[in-house]
Amino acid sequence: xSEPAAPPAAAQGRPRSAIRVDLKAIAEMxxxxxxxxxxxxxxxxxxxxxxxxxxxxSRGIEISQAGVNACVAQGLxxxxxxxxxxxxxxxxGGFDYAILSQTLQATWDPKAxxxxxxxxxxxxxxxxxxxxxxxxxxxxxxxxxxxxxDSLSAAWYETPNIHLCTIxxxxxxCEALGVTIETAMVLDAEGRPKGLRAPGRLANLxxxxxxxxxxxxx
Amino acid sequence: xxxxxQQPSPIAPLSANPRIAAVDTTAPDFPGRRFEIPAAAPxxxxxxxxxxxxxxxxxxxxxxxxxxxNAVLVCHALTGDQFVADTHPITGKPxxxxxxxxxxxxxxxxxxxxxxxxxxxxxxxxxxxKDTNPATGTPWGIEFPVITVGDMVKAQVxxxxxxxxxxxxxxxGGSMGGMQVLEWASAYPERVFAAVPVATSYRHxxxxxxxxxxxxxxxxxxxxxxxxxxxxxGTSPHRGLAVARMAAHITYLSETALHRKFGRRLQNRAxxxxxxxxxxxxxxxxxxxxxxxxxxxxxxxxxxxxxxMDYFDMQAEHGGSLAEAFTGTKTRFxxxxxxxxWLFPTSESRALVHALNAAAANVSFVEIVSDKGxxxxxxxxxEFHSVLGGFLNGAAEHRGLKFG
Numbered sequence: 001x002s003e004p005a006a007p008p009a010a011a012q013g014r015p016r017s018a019i020r021v022d023l024k025a026i027a028e029m030x031x032x033x034x035x036x037x038x039x040x041x042x043x044x045x046x047x048x049x050x051x052x053x054x055x056x057x058s059r060g061i062e063i064s065q066a067g068v069n070a071c072v073a074q075g076l077x078x079x080x081x082x083x084x085x086x087x088x089x090x091x092x093g094g095f096d097y098a099i100l101s102q103t104l105q106a107t108w109d110p111k112a113x114x115x116x117x118x119x120x121x122x123x124x125x126x127x128x129x130x131x132x133x134x135x136x137x138x139x140x141x142x143x144x145x146x147x148x149x150d151s152l153s154a155a156w157y158e159t160p161n162i163h164l165c166t167i168x169x170x171x172x173x174c175e176a177l178g179v180t181i182e183t184a185m186v187l188d189a190e191g192r193p194k195g196l197r198a199p200g201r202l203a204n205l206x207x208x209x210x211x212x213x214x215x216x217x218x
Numbered sequence: 219x220x221x222x223x224q225q226p227s228p229i230a231p232l233s234a235n236p237r238i239a240a241v242d243t244t245a246p247d248f249p250g251r252r253f254e255i256p257a258a259a260p261x262x263x264x265x266x267x268x269x270x271x272x273x274x275x276x277x278x279x280x281x282x283x284x285x286x287x288n289a290v291l292v293c294h295a296l297t298g299d300q301f302v303a304d305t306h307p308i309t310g311k312p313x314x315x316x317x318x319x320x321x322x323x324x325x326x327x328x329x330x331x332x333x334x335x336x337x338x339x340x341x342x343x344x345x346x347x348k349d350t351n352p353a354t355g356t357p358w359g360i361e362f363p364v365i366t367v368g369d370m371v372k373a374q375v376x377x378x379x380x381x382x383x384x385x386x387x388x389x390x391g392g393s394m395g396g397m398q399v400l401e402w403a404s405a406y407p408e409r410v411f412a413a414v415p416v417a418t419s420y421r422h423x424x425x426x427x428x429x430x431x432x433x434x435x436x437x438x439x440x441x442x443x444x445x446x447x448x449x450x451x452g453t454s455p456h457r458g459l460a461v462a463r464m465a466a467h468i469t470y471l472s473e474t475a476l477h478r479k480f481g482r483r484l485q486n487r488a489x490x491x492x493x494x495x496x497x498x499x500x501x502x503x504x505x506x507x508x509x510x511x512x513x514x515x516x517x518x519x520x521x522x523x524x525x526x527m528d529y530f531d532m533q534a535e536h537g538g539s540l541a542e543a544f545t546g547t548k549t550r551f552x553x554x555x556x557x558x559x560w561l562f563p564t565s566e567s568r569a570l571v572h573a574l575n576a577a578a579a580n581v582s583f584v585e586i587v588s589d590k591g592x593x594x595x596x597x598x599x600x601e602f603h604s605v606l607g608g609f610l611n612g613a614a615e616h617r618g619l620k621f622g
Contacts (some may be wrong), residue, residue, distance in 0.1 A: 058578070059581075062255065063583070065585055065587075068582075068583070068584055069586075069601060069604070069605050070574065070586050071582075071608065072584050072605045072608055072609055073285020073581040073604045073605050073608035073609075074608050074610075074612070075225070075608045075609065075611050075613070075615065076549065076582070076584075076612065077580050077581060077582050077612075078582055079553075079571055079575070079581055079582060079583035080583055080584065080585060081571075081583075086572070089572040089573075089575040090575050090576065090578070090579050091576060091577075094578040153614045
């Protein structure tokens with residue numbers, strides 16, 4: 001399915017500005033010249049990096065119109081759309097990778113979204129904040145209040161994160177959906193990979209974020 | 219209903235400079251370039267009629283590069299014409315898309331070879347109902363064959379062949395121009411690198427057909443229409459055409475824009491006249507729009523071109539599946555809509571984008587916030603222009619276009 005696209009000649013050798021560490025971790029998982037759909041692509045930093053550094057045929061979906069317009073104004077292929085409603089249109093296996101970075105917890109139906117991801121792409125790359133990390137547990141246990149952290153910075157009444165989960169919860173959902181976990185890792189607060197075996201009890205306790213590569217069981 | 223043969227026409231032999239090589243003649247009525255489709259190789263229309271010879275009037279801006287890879291085809295709307303970036307020969311007004319076409323502008327004529335042709339059935343030099351029917355020696359009138367958006371594009375394909383351009387860098391247009399863009403991308407995918415359908419739809423809605431019918435009935439109800447043979451009768455259905463334009467013009471604006479521009483303000487008077495003069499500024503404005511339009515547009519052309527838009531339905535043409543229209547496409551799309559456009563609302567662009575997604579097309583889609591209605595695509599809308607500029611630059615990079 002992969003259809004290598006030559007990197008634009010004008011861009012070859014041009015260093016891209018540094019991207020967020022967690023996005024870099026995702027970018028490293030992607031084979032050059034593949035087809036990628038980034039769902040919730042924000043300002044398009046990852047798409048831009050993949051297109052120029054890896055010759056990837058990259059597309060994006062972003063819910064905010066301002067984000068979309070900014071992406072298209074940079075020459076990226078991005079549409080305004082919603083992970084909950086707009087993934088069903090894409091053909092099965094149309095992409096090599098579908099990326100859902102820090103967005104799953106903000107969808108209405110994470111189970112359906114996950115099912116769509118592994119349908120439309122050979123591999124799905126999903127990252128999310130781990131609600132099982134020790135200091136989140138501690139804040140709730142000791143403080144008795146909904147945790148507000150660096151990665152979960154909004155108060156309960158205005159947070160877009162309506163379906164938070166722990167790494168163990170996520171693993172359980174993958175099993176229920178018959179989705180194979182090809183790679184699992186946990187990241188620290190800066191988005192750097194932590195050398196912990198994942199999934200596992202320590203990963204669920206110490207990881208700030210989970211980062212998974214999934215594929216549909218065959 | 220209008221399934222077409224998708225075979226590309228043979229490419230004309232390449233010559234050094236098509237701007238010189240083109241067999242151009244200047245028509246007596248309007249300035250600009252002309253190309254003739256000979257009677258020996260007529261256009262086969264969707265109606266089954268073979269039409270030829272056909273004259274195509276067009277304008278070009280900039281220079282075609284040696285690789286012939288920098289050509290941008292601009293498709294005009296219902297009442298537009300080929301004078302994209304020239305002073306209009308009748309009205310003396312600036313070109314209709316000078317906001318984006320010209321040296322140093324978004325469609326930079328220092329970089330791109332921009333061309334625009336008057337559509338088939340038009341009245342600015344391309345063959346249409348006001349021209350002479352070679353079989354009778356009199357004006358066609360409503361004996362001119364009914365044409366479709368697909369027929370307009372077929373005529374443009376002949377022109378592009380004639381210019382020796384195998385693949386257009388970009389096809390761009392708003393409203394009916396956007397319909398032509400979609401037709402190009404669907405019927406000739408290998409000849410379109412990038413497609414920008416703006417403020418348009420994959421099919422003309424029932425409401426839009428209804429508005430068009432009001433316009434056509436206004437023309438045909440004018441006794442001076444003379445069953446379409448007004449040229450022979452020495453009359454002109456200018457009252458009917460003006461009413462058609464007035465009704466249509468309302469659909470190009472928005473309630474907000476009308477209110478901001480005119481409100482309920484009175485025209486050159488302090489109080490109501492208790493009569494049927496143009497008491498309100500908005501009435502006066504519409505009357506002016508109607509009366510100036512008849513100076514530059516042919517009533518029968520208006521009938522034919524509105525009909526072509528009404529017939530446009532890419533979904534029906536592809537067995538009810540719009541995605542089928544774009545299967546396997548490699549074209550890069552940028553779909554643009556405007557929030558206050560109720561003639562071609564965002565919902566229709568979104569349906570188009572969903573179909574393009576289903577066809578795994580490379581597509582960008584932006585909805586621009588504007589209160590100026592459908593006409594926003596012609597106006598100074600900075601966000602539209604910034605998005606369009608980014609898309610064109612990205613596409614040029616992928617096409618490997620280099621600009622000195």
